[in-house]
Amino acid sequence: MRILAVAHNTFREAIRDKILYVLLFFAAVAIFGSKLLGWISIGQDIKIIKDISLAAVSVFGVLIAIFVGTSLIYKEVDKRTIYTIICRPMHRFEFILGKYLGLAYVLALVTVVMAITAMAYVTILGGSIDRTFLMAVVLIYFELLLVTALAVLLSTLTSPILGAIIVFSLYVTGHATGIFVDLPAHFDDTFAKHMLEIVYYVLPNLSNFNIRAEAANELPVTGGYFLWAVFYGVFYTGMLLVVASLTFEDKDV
Amino acid sequence: MGAEVIVTKDLTKIYSGHLGSGAVRSLDSLNLVIRENEVFGFLGRNGAGKTTTIKILCSLLRPTDGWATVYGENVRSRNARRFIGFLPENPYFYEYLTPKETLDFYGRLNGLDAAARAREWDSLGELLDLHRIANQRVRGFSKGMRQRLGFAVALVGDPEVLILDEPMSGLDPLGRRNIRELILWMRDAGKTIFFSSHVLGDVEQICDRVGILVNGKLTTQGRIDELLTQHVRQVEVILAGLSEADAKAIANGADHKRVSEAGRHFVVEDPQKADALVRAAQGRGAQLVEFTPIRESLEDYFMREQGDDS
Ligand SMILES: Nc1ncnc2c1ncn2[C@@H]1O[C@H](COP(=O)(O)OP(=O)(O)O)[C@@H](O)[C@H]1O
Ligand SMILES: [Mg+2]
Numbered sequence: 001m002r003i004l005a006v007a008h009n010t011f012r013e014a015i016r017d018k019i020l021y022v023l024l025f026f027a028a029v030a031i032f033g034s035k036l037l038g039w040i041s042i043g044q045d046i047k048i049i050k051d052i053s054l055a056a057v058s059v060f061g062v063l064i065a066i067f068v069g070t071s072l073i074y075k076e077v078d079k080r081t082i083y084t085i086i087c088r089p090m091h092r093f094e095f096i097l098g099k100y101l102g103l104a105y106v107l108a109l110v111t112v113v114m115a116i117t118a119m120a121y122v123t124i125l126g127g128s129i130d131r132t133f134l135m136a137v138v139l140i141y142f143e144l145l146l147v148t149a150l151a152v153l154l155s156t157l158t159s160p161i162l163g164a165i166i167v168f169s170l171y172v173t174g175h176a177t178g179i180f181v182d183l184p185a186h187f188d189d190t191f192a193k194h195m196l197e198i199v200y201y202v203l204p205n206l207s208n209f210n211i212r213a214e215a216a217n218e219l220p221v222t223g224g225y226f227l228w229a230v231f232y233g234v235f236y237t238g239m240l241l242v243v244a245s246l247t248f249e250d251k252d253v
Numbered sequence: 254m255g256a257e258v259i260v261t262k263d264l265t266k267i268y269s270g271h272l273g274s275g276a277v278r279s280l281d282s283l284n285l286v287i288r289e290n291e292v293f294g295f296l297g298r299n300g301a302g303k304t305t306t307i308k309i310l311c312s313l314l315r316p317t318d319g320w321a322t323v324y325g326e327n328v329r330s331r332n333a334r335r336f337i338g339f340l341p342e343n344p345y346f347y348e349y350l351t352p353k354e355t356l357d358f359y360g361r362l363n364g365l366d367a368a369a370r371a372r373e374w375d376s377l378g379e380l381l382d383l384h385r386i387a388n389q390r391v392r393g394f395s396k397g398m399r400q401r402l403g404f405a406v407a408l409v410g411d412p413e414v415l416i417l418d419e420p421m422s423g424l425d426p427l428g429r430r431n432i433r434e435l436i437l438w439m440r441d442a443g444k445t446i447f448f449s450s451h452v453l454g455d456v457e458q459i460c461d462r463v464g465i466l467v468n469g470k471l472t473t474q475g476r477i478d479e480l481l482t483q484h485v486r487q488v489e490v491i492l493a494g495l496s497e498a499d500a501k502a503i504a505n506g507a508d509h510k511r512v513s514e515a516g517r518h519f520v521v522e523d524p525q526k527a528d529a530l531v532r533a534a535q536g537r538g539a540q541l542v543e544f545t546p547i548r549e550s551l552e553d554y555f556m557r558e559q560g561d562d563s
Pocket of ligand 1: 306
């Protein structure tokens, strides 16, 4: 199948890219280094290690998604490798989806490697892994899928540097969308408030995927919430991929 | 005449200019018909609009105006692309793949199953001499090796039409000859070939027809031999049994070059005047020994069509 052929190739290219290993190295440093902070806050070390490890999985995953994702399509056009590909009897959206899936596959692998490292470390230090921790890892992966789709969309539109800046800004605001609605009372019913409400609903609300505090404190998260967050991620990601395919369909390369 | 394979109608491309620079009409109302099993040479200087045309045919670019079809299918449709094998100018492939992996990848994109892909590798690898470098990464390839791989990639899926952008540029004489032989091989295999070049010599030897593009406009198209017979530049006439005085009397602007054992040599600027000269001479009892149209070389023709604004 054509999409899988492109995906397979993208995967092969990414795992031969050194940046992946550099980022994985720093992720490992963050996970193992979390013990230092655990010592400082006496008696809390497992909690801190869980929190920092999950944060590391999320941040380094996002960095890979942004670095690789924002150049994914742009590079193919820039290096002209795309010429001999999209002149074939295939749809352009198949190319976009293939590139996306290839990177999604890389991120799945990276997430699993980082999560297993973190879980092994927690276990060795005497902690235990509960259901909430696993849910937190899965939701981080769905967050990465969304951020990757955003990066791929940007890479059909602009250069990797500009794309990375935009995706990173959206990542940061996406974790703090509350600021758009938690306004002081005197904003009530103003035009600005309505505009900001629209922004609130349009921007991806990435804090939906963040159950790290619950995981660190070993608090339960309902299956209902988990499924809702997964659905939110799949829906938003799907929309972004549709938009990316449409913008790319008639583009001159 | 064979069936129409590639047809373009008023094909036009205007690139929207970057910041400040105006829009450029890089291709202006191109009308072409390429027939089955033809080798068509698309000539023009750098910047004439050859690559622009080819990219539209391969659906990398959208025409601003007009349309193009391949076997009746609009080039914007996926069906048209089933017929096309494309070799870009300086083809680029994934540097981290080997030729074998590369052909396999393109075979998948063409929807070939594993057995068909293996057969493609056997036959195309053989044809383009890729078996020796089967497991080397593309990264270290020379220009010639890349071009061979590019041809193999273009031929994956056995397309009826080959569209080649400057297939010989940057190659040494041996490399150019190999490409010429390959194009003739493809013609003998029944393919239709459309290729661009800014080097006349490449085209002259293998094309059935040529089109000459100048600043985005097609100035000429036709069979090479016809293009040249239309442009007889001068005629040399040799007349025997003609006196000096008669020669002067009938010359009428013809250049009386010299006298040889054969007779008097004249060079006349156009064929009609040459006919008149011969009739006048025969009226005075002279015999026609030789009548030789001096044809323009394709080189002269090409240079003239291009204008002298170089
Ligand atoms: N992407 C582009 N944006 C703007 N102008 C372009 C672009 N590509 C080509 N051109 C211009 O179009 C003209 C034709 O280019 P091209 O088709 O590449 O010519 P050729 O292949 O005959 O050398 C040139 O003047 C070139 O500068
Ligand atoms: Mg060109």
